[in-house]
Amino acid sequence: MTAEIIDGKAFAERLQAGIARGVAALKASRGIVPGLAAVLVGDNPASQVYVRNKTRQIEAAGMAGFKHDLPATTSTRTLLDLVQRLNADDAVDGILVQLPLPRGIDVEAIFDAVDPAKDVDGFHYVNAGKLAIGRDALTPCTPMGCAMLLRDRLKNLAGLSAVVLGRSNIVGKPMAQLLLRADCTVTIAHSKTRDLPAVCRGADILIAAVGRPEMVRGDWIKPGATVIDVGINRVPAADGKTRLIGDVAFAEARDVAGAITPVPGGVGPMTIACLLHNTLVACCRRRGIPLPAI
Ligand code: GUN
Secondary structure: OOOEEOOHHHHHHHHHHHHHHHHHHHHHHHOOOOEEEEEEEOOOHHHHHHHHHHHHHHHHOOOEEEEEEEOOOOOHHHHHHHHHHHHHOOOOOEEEEOOOOOOOOOHHHHHHHOOHHHOOOOOOHHHHHHHHOOOOOOOOHHHHHHHHHHHHHHOOOOOOEEEEEOOOOOOHHHHHHHHHHOOOEEEEEOOOOOOHHHHHHOOOEEEEOOOOOOOEOHHHOOOOOEEEEOOOEEEEOOOOOEEEEOOEOHHHHHOOOOEEOOOOOOHHHHHHHHHHHHHHHHHHHHHOOOOOOO
16 A cells, blocks of 8 residues: 555645635734744754744734744743733734743743733643643644644544554643544553554554654554654755654555655644644634634
């Protein structure tokens, strides 16, 4: 079997075009421009690229992007003050504090301080709790993007066996909640799971979010399964440069799976599109107005 390649880039472009139409309608009908504040602390090169891409796409969709660049020496107190100013700023509908933060900053204190109504990352415990009990939450962007790709391909996920590899608060746990909400039978597997390959082989849906290059081999995959690769691992390439690979050994998996997301061009673009989506949702919910059609 040769797997269908799930084109996350094309899906994300369609979603972003819809969001841009929704933003334009909001501006025309009510004069509102949704705004995202992106906070980058320190000089992590990958984070710089991510934040630049996020603010670029926000602006391309017609929203306002406010970029805050702070030095690596920033204290927790200074960062908390900024978050509180952004909470109080009515032009800001979404607040994104890029991870990882430099050592020495109290990450929990920062994320607890973000107004849950502006928490477009969905990392605040209020949003995590709402997601867990099935209430309307701002949902973490990467799992939301994965769920959209799954729904697009499989339509009805009810009764399917889903294995989520990885138990992070950012991807693994919220991903499991979304799959449960879609009536899957969900297993969260992790570094202490016994016989990981056998657990994965039971999955109709396999989500790999471990951050270990090509850890999932072809013979870990049930024939015909849908495989979502969340990994973005930068590794040395033959030409002396670097290249991006996922958590799944793509060439092996493609021969077994029914469908698979590539890296790059799979989940990555969906994460940004979902950030735009959450910013528009936060803007409308905060003001008590309906979400425009997207
Ligand atoms: N670092 C890696 N992924 C993310 C993300 O989705 N949000 C934030 N804030 N930081 C990240």
